[in-house]
Amino acid sequence: MGGYSATLDCARVGAASGPPRDSVRGPSSFQRGTKDLQKWLKRRWATRGDHYLGEWHFHPHVAPVPSSTDLQQLGRIARTAEYRCPEPILLIVGGDPAGKWLVSVHVIPSGQAAVPLQRMEDPARPDSPA
Numbered sequence: 001m002g003g004y005s006a007t008l009d010c011a012r013v014g015a016a017s018g019p020p021r022d023s024v025r026g027p028s029s030f031q032r033g034t035k036d037l038q039k040w041l042k043r044r045w046a047t048r049g050d051h052y053l054g055e056w057h058f059h060p061h062v063a064p065v066p067s068s069t070d071l072q073q074l075g076r077i078a079r080t081a082e083y084r085c086p087e088p089i090l091l092i093v094g095g096d097p098a099g100k101w102l103v104s105v106h107v108i109p110s111g112q113a114a115v116p117l118q119r120m121e122d123p124a125r126p127d128s129p130a
């Protein structure tokens with residue numbers, strides 16, 4: 001959940017939900033549930049004006065590369081009017097949960113191939129490399 005810049009070229013992520021209680025986890029799969037998610041989405045909208053921006057999940061012990069299932073799901077979201085999000089963001093955290101994490105971020109425009117985003121360091125943060 002979050003918002004976009006006035007020029008619509010930058011998304012600000014204000015919050016990311018945890019897995020709803022009815023989510024189903026497998027050794028190499030995850031199906032996000034929906035329990036209480038609509039309530040959370042409506043509350044963020046009402047209190048902060050946040051929009052649905054996309055999805056995130058974890059690829060433990062492997063690279064954060066979107067699977068074909070990931071891309072199909074985000075493509076479906078992009079085409080589903082109820083989401084009101086024709087260009088959802090897919091953020092994947094991969095790597096070792098106890099060690100080094102890796103992150104990938106893609107935008108999936110409706111009817112188009114996923115666009116990988118590149119990491120930019122934040123010059124306003126003192127701990128960012130120059």
Ligand SMILES: [Zn+2]
Binds near residue numbers: 057059066070092
């Ligand atoms: Zn995935």
